Amino acid sequence: MSTKPQLHTILSPRLLDIYDVTNSIVVIIDVFRATSTIATALYNGASRIIPVDTVDKCIQLGKTTGGITAGERDGKIIDGLQYGNSPAEYSRTFIEGKTLVLTTTNGTRLLHMALQSGASEVVTGSFPNISALCDHLITQKKNIILGCSAWKDRFNIEDTLFAGAVIGRIKEHFTIHCDSSLMAEQMYALHHNDIKAFIRHTTHWHRLAAYGLESDLEYCVSPDLANILPFYRNGDLVIA
């Protein structure tokens, strides 16, 4: 009998409470673009990122912390906030040493849900930090939930592909009896050589490419360009 820890993949925040998350590591995945932006801003020296679920909270925390306020709804910068949810906005010269207060559509919500569900650790993942994430998951030897943020609770391809990429790298270390994980792994295996072409078929691509964000989306599926691991601790996302 195997004593390896278990790994499950959830395809929508709506499905999180089906699983026992207690004492597990939950990986928040929002490839387009929250968790790509989070990795990038921290990689480039942001002192911390405060993820919030409402615009009002974002503006208020921007005032009290002196942080930069940023966020998007439906792919567009929100009135009253200073910046958007594009990793390209957060260069080192701009973000180093600063606090970023970030509100996003899907990723932030799942981050808060994961914490409330009793996870022992909440981290974020996307292609720009895939190696740092996988190295951590292998060494911890704990149960894992790969949590796809989806789009307004609807299944999306890009978060699934990332889950599949992670599973392909770490599966030898885990017990996996989970059809979502099996599907994700196979979808990534099918497309790892044409991922920048394939993401052009996703609904999210059509939504965001209308705003001229093609280069952003290609960045978000490029491995290890911001290879640090964000941990969610005491309300902040920080590097360990």
Next chain:
Amino acid sequence: MSTKPQLHTILSPRLLDIYDVTNSIVVIIDVFRATSTIATALYNGASRIIPVDTVDKCIQLGKTTGGITAGERDGKIIDGLQYGNSPAEYSRTFIEGKTLVLTTTNGTRLLHMALQSGASEVVTGSFPNISALCDHLITQKKNIILGCSAWKDRFNIEDTLFAGAVIGRIKEHFTIHCDSSLMAEQMYALHHNDIKAFIRHTTHWHRLAAYGLESDLEYCVSPDLANILPFYRNGDLVIA
């Protein structure tokens, strides 16, 4: 601009209410085994099938209708009911002209949810009746929801493969901007030549094969062995 009707796939009953189901045809998919059994019993001459969500209701309706009571929970026949949820139980010599009162874990629940959501028509599909289903969907020219029953709300591979098989056959007639549908179509394309081998990797296979149901499961992924279309009308599943 396209005037084709839309097609979406939902991967769990939990995700049904995200979509506008009004005036749509909802296809209930529970390959292992409710919708395979439903097609088979009607194909073999059952006068009607009454799907119910509780065992008590099943027993009660069995008495008032004189019908055969049948059902499973977690793949096993329920105490107090006469038969299970295996298509092999419902030969013509046994079921012809009879009423079947059926309670199942996942399929029955989604059937009731679909009706309550305002769908204009609710039908059931599985590989044994795939051609009858696809012919109907093409001629109706209405919006379609392919509803995977899943397993206790968890994504499953076999319902997804069936959704993908349907999409592969009918996609020219519909507008499809839906990542679930794209994934389902690709998963089926990947496995249509090895489906009986591939289903051995699913969690459901491991669950049910423990009860010696391998031949049942292979039947459930074989096309057109019970090629009729069950409609859900006034509480009964019947052939049009």
